[in-house]
Amino acid sequence: MTRARADGLGPLAIEAHGLVKRFDGTLAVDGVDISVPEGAIYGILGPNGAGKTTTLRMLLGIIDPDEGVRRVFGNDRPHEVAKLIGYLPEERGLYPAMKCDEAIAFMGALRGLPLAEGKARGREMLENYGLGHAVDRQIRQLSKGMAQTVQLLGTLVHRPRLVVFDEPFSGLDAINQGKLESMIRNLASSGTTVIFSTHVIHHAERLCDEVAIIAGGKVPYAGSVDAARDRIPAQVRLETRRSDGAWRDALPADARHDAKAEGSHFWYFPVPDSGIEALLKRLIEGEAGILSLSIERAGLHDAFVEIAGAAAARALAEDNAQGEAR
Template sequence: MNDISQPADSHSKDLRPLAIEARGLIKDFEGTRAVDGVDISVPEGAIYGILGPNGAGKTTTLRMLLGIIDPDAGVRKVFGHDDPHQIAKLIGYLPEERGLYPAMKAHEAIGFMGALRGLPLEEGKARGRELLEKHGLGHAADRQIRQLSKGMAQTVQLLGTLVHQPKLVVLDEPFSGLDAINQGKLERMIRDLAESGTTVIFSTHVIHHAERLCEGVAIIAGGKVPYAGSVEAARDRIPAQVRLETREREGKWRDALPADVRHEGDFWNFSLPESGIETLLRALIEGEAGILSLSIERAGLHDAFVHIAGEAAARALEADNAAETA
């Protein structure tokens, strides 16, 4: 049996069993390396994001995890199984390429997708009606897919992914093409799934979805994963920034300011010292600097992405977002 251990940056203190674990995944297509040594660990019940620009290897990675394609090297396990096909009934998968039979009615399409995962067709249709009603689309249950808006059709396909009540839900760019209202609905659905104990892993090129939803992320660029771990740990790779305004401009207290301090307008800006803010505050007060305001701002996931993946990957990410909203 292959020994798969969690990387140091991953959920090392998380005692939950792993829904997905992969080490050293490699995939080549016609001599081009699409995925180059990907390591991922996803605890059960987590919301986990694979974040990177289009063409970075996100879809190929998901397909290898699901057994749709086999890696050329490396190992992967889903709920402890080497072959994901053995537990296909426990998995729901929404591919990036959406596709529903246009002549099918909405509840029939959901039932059909459930049948592909082993759910009896009539039971799937009945559940389809229930799910559509629950998500405010009960009026559309008997409409053909061709009669639905793009957002409604995408919701139907998502419900078809969930109708057999999987333990693992894998979504490839699920927010792509959705307006802000439907994006918000999808975020709530993902949170509800995790609260019920379902593991959710999704790929995205939109940082704010990953930052709002995920406890863990894999940052992928050029087929490599330079970081896989918690969102908090990714943000902590960049020191928090302090913004200080003082009444006085001179005094012995200035010796206590960190070496990277920058005086910009009325403010002193610098990185939060590793020792914390308390020692500095004491020096400012004892030195009668006259503190007018002080704020500490942690780095966001966007800053962490730039720091970890580099400027080129960040520009590609921004270009993808701009192209989608154009």
């Protein structure tokens, strides 16, 4: 039975309360609370080692929490609804001697899909994904990116209601990352719930309805991407021809000044409580020489730094740099 959301906005695909996990006495996950609405694209965002994979495995029943409860479609024994779930782990692997359609069918069979049906669906999926030419190739004959795509299709072949990806963009080139983003959007538009973990902020910002930010095994924030960004006031970016005058009194005392080029001055500051209209009037009356004025909303990266702290943000940046180097 699917449980309804506490806020009354619809049913939950996954909910977890107070999840705790220790390994050899080391606390890996410390009191995680997560609620994922059905049909949402939900991101778990944090640096490597933050507890993302452990959290996903507890949510899916692969490992049990030491404390806390989790439910998948209302069931507190997630393995009992495993046929409704597709899971792509971070550490991937296929039998190298299998052909592509056989590998996809095999993964579907693990979720209860008859082999013959899985093979037929696999061929169709490979064709739709532009890999029809590789249907009869063995996995060992594929590039790394193609092999990852085959495993991705095997995750979806039984048409799950919930799909969980652990670092799905890792190792994919820009073209295949774009294809995966499109696939995730299409899954959600068809009503499938998608959860993915990532240490790459722009994937979460582009795709997710809601995110959980995880750092040091804790979740300091879980909610909409918009609400996370709104925790930081919008910034005014003002470009003027003049650098001084009576109009300067209209700017906040902590406005940052950046002279980009001769005859062009940039100012950065939060939107004043009195609003932008009063400020604009004083700038015009003072002949500041406005060249441009824009209000820039904070991005998810800025929100991550605000919520998780500078150390977690640095770790995230290091993970991204290492991923690009690979």
